[in-house]
Structure formats: structure tokens, C-alpha cells
Amino acid sequence: MNVGFIGTGTMGSLLIEAFIASGALSPSQIAVSNRTFPKAKALADRYLGMRAEYTNAGAAYGCDILFLCVKPLEFKKVVDDLKPVLKPNQMIVSITSPVLISHLEGELKCKVAKVIPSITNYVWSGASLCIYGKSMQEEDKARLEALLTHISEPLCIDEDYTRIVSDLSSCGPAFISFLLEQFVEAAVEETGIGRQEAQRVASAMLLGTGLLLTEGGLTPAEIQERVAVPGGITAKALNLLRRETNGVFNQLIRTTHAKFREDLAKVSVAFIGEEVNGQ
Known part of the structure; x- marks a missing residue:
């Protein structure tokens, strides 16, 4: 398989580095292009056999699967570059949430899918959120998911929920890391503990909590219940957190959705000359 x-x-x-490190792909199976060719060449130079191409059409040539990893407003130009060269048996995979399956299916006569990756895929963990176009057959889905399984857990989702599942899976690591950073900084300021030591302890805690929620089968509420003894230190601190963060995550979701709708409107104008509703 060429990608x-x-x-x-x-x-x-x-994604490229994770696929290679996990053994899913060898460099010789990969072709890359970038708006700035030296960036593509610099990446290819790190991996013997990887092919850096000057044009997007060149990167698409001979590929079974082609990942489009560009910003929303760059998509229309990339799609226009690819239209003359793509074959019906090739698969296009967008990783950009405001670009809808319908945008791509309206322009390209090939198989179309969307995958929302996560930074956690770099360590072969977390989810890859998969959305499939009408032309994707079961064997096509299986082939893509077999590739993604090397670095993630592929999860099929409804495109209507692209934004919220992206918040949880793709943006979530940044949000949780921000909260952890605030926790560590407060520990340093209030007690004088070394920042490195506090971060090491907090990071190990976060990893263990993730395992409790996945392999351990516990829910967030169950973890809180088991840790917080009624009337104890954790319970008192949890009451403070509930009071001070009330509504914060609702505002966070409204903010990401507003930005998504803004980007979606711009992409829709570029593709079909009019805005569409999106979630």
C-alpha cells in the first residue's frame, strides 16, 4: 500500500512519524508534498526512501490513500490540483473538521473519508475519529481502519457530531494539559516544591487516571467517589472545583463551535459559493 x-x-x-515508528508504513511507501517544498524535502530527508514531491498531483500519483493535512481555507486549491489526476479507486482522507464529506464528494470522483486524529496518536494511543463518504465500501473502511489501528483506536462517528467529538478527542489533550499545568504551577507557588518533581508526579497521576477510565472500567464519577471520603480533604476541594468551574466547559464548547461554524462558512463559500449549517 502506498500512502x-x-x-x-x-x-x-x-501522522507520518507515528505510522513509520509503529511499523504501519515504511518510508518507501510514503510520498509527501507541502506548500513550501523545502519543508517536505526536509521531512523526506530524515527517512530513507520517502518521496518528496514538488506538486500535490505528484504526491497523489500511485497512492492508494492520500491524506489531506492542510488548513481549511487551503482545501479548495488542493482539491483543484488533484481533480485532474485522481482515479476512482483512490481514497482521499481529510483530517480537517470544517471540510465536509459533501464538499469533497462534490468535487472529486474517488473514495472520500474524513479522519480526526489526535496528538495522542503519536504514542499509538487515543482515538482516530472516522467519517465515511457514500463511495466507501466495507473493504475500503477496513483497509483505512487497519492502518489507523497501528496508532489509535478507530471510532466511526456521525459527521453531525464532528465538532464535539473533536473537542473531546483532538482538542481535549490541550485542555487537560492546561488544567494540569495550572495544578502544577499552583503547587510550586503555594508550597515551594520543584516544578520538575511536581510535574513528574502529576503526569504519572494523569496516566494512571486514564488507565482507570479505560482498562479499569471506572467512570469519572466513580473515581471521585472512591477518592473523596465524605468530609475529607478531597471532598472539600472537589466542592471548591465544582463551584468555581460551574459553566466553564459549556462556554468552552460554545467557543469551539462558534469558531467551527465560522470556518465552515468560509470553506462552504470556497467550494459551493454559499454558506451551510454545521455543528
């Missing part, structure tokens, strides 16, 4: 990547920025490079 192409258009866009070698943060997420494109992360």
Missing part, C-alpha cells in the same frame, strides 16, 4: 500526505505541518508530520 501520500499533502501538508507536512504539525499534524501531517505527526
Whole structure:
């Protein structure tokens, strides 16, 4: 299987490196292109056999699966570059949430899917959120998911919930890391503990909590119940957290959805000349 990547920025490079490190792909199976060719070449130079192409059409040539890892407003130009060269048996995979399956199916005569990756895929963990177009057959889905399984747990989702599942899976690591950072900084300021030591302890705690929620089968509420003895220290602190964070995550979700709708409107104008509703 040959796989192409258009866009070698943060997420494109992360996916490439994860696929290679996990053994899912060898460098010789990968072709890359980027708006700035030296960036694509710099990545290819790190992996013997990887092919850096000057054009998007060149990266698509001979690929079974082609990942589009570009910003929303760059999509229309990339799609226009690919239209003359893509074959019906090739698979396009967008990793950009405001670009709808319908946008791509309206322009390209090939198989179309969308995958929302996560930074956690870099350590072969977390989910890959999969959305499939009408032309994707069961064997096509199985082939893509077999690739993604090397670095994640592929989860099929409804496109109507793209934004919220992206918040939880893709943006979530940044949100949780921010909260952990605030926890560590407060510990340093209030007690004088070394920042490195506090971060090491907190990071180990976060890893263990994740395992309790997955392999341990506990819910967030059950973890709180088991840790917080009534009238104890944890219970008192939890009451403070509930009071002070009331409504914060509702505001967070409204903020990400508002930005998503803004981007979706711009992408829709670029593709079909009019805005569409999205979630």
C-alpha cells in the first residue's frame, strides 16, 4: 500500500512519524508534498526512501490513500490540483473538521473519508475519529481502519457530531494539559516544591487516571467517589472545583463551535459559493 500526505505541518508530520515508528508504513511507501517544498524535502530527508514531491498531483500519483493535512481555507486549491489526476479507486482522507464529506464528494470522483486524529496518536494511543463518504465500501473502511489501528483506536462517528467529538478527542489533550499545568504551577507557588518533581508526579497521576477510565472500567464519577471520603480533604476541594468551574466547559464548547461554524462558512463559500449549517 502506498500512502501520500499533502501538508507536512504539525499534524501531517505527526501522522507520518507515528505510522513509520509503529511499523504501519515504511518510508518507501510514503510520498509527501507541502506548500513550501523545502519543508517536505526536509521531512523526506530524515527517512530513507520517502518521496518528496514538488506538486500535490505528484504526491497523489500511485497512492492508494492520500491524506489531506492542510488548513481549511487551503482545501479548495488542493482539491483543484488533484481533480485532474485522481482515479476512482483512490481514497482521499481529510483530517480537517470544517471540510465536509459533501464538499469533497462534490468535487472529486474517488473514495472520500474524513479522519480526526489526535496528538495522542503519536504514542499509538487515543482515538482516530472516522467519517465515511457514500463511495466507501466495507473493504475500503477496513483497509483505512487497519492502518489507523497501528496508532489509535478507530471510532466511526456521525459527521453531525464532528465538532464535539473533536473537542473531546483532538482538542481535549490541550485542555487537560492546561488544567494540569495550572495544578502544577499552583503547587510550586503555594508550597515551594520543584516544578520538575511536581510535574513528574502529576503526569504519572494523569496516566494512571486514564488507565482507570479505560482498562479499569471506572467512570469519572466513580473515581471521585472512591477518592473523596465524605468530609475529607478531597471532598472539600472537589466542592471548591465544582463551584468555581460551574459553566466553564459549556462556554468552552460554545467557543469551539462558534469558531467551527465560522470556518465552515468560509470553506462552504470556497467550494459551493454559499454558506451551510454545521455543528
